[in-house]
Amino acid sequence: MVVVKETKIKCPNCGNEETVEMPDYVCVRIYKCPQCDEVFKPKEGDCCVYCSYAEDDCPAKQLNKDRGDQLKL
């Protein structure tokens, strides 16, 4: 299966988009916008800032999703 590792994260404050590489098994819970210096955290229910603000879910969540489909959880 293909896990998306590079994604675009968008600052909810100023709308600046940055292409970032997501770490494999680490949930990144703080992201600092390089443009406006706003520090933001995941929305409630999301494991990391990528799930909340990036175009793709983080690798860990992508893998969990696939496993869930296979096991029909």
Ligand SMILES: [Zn+2]
């Ligand atoms: Zn910003």
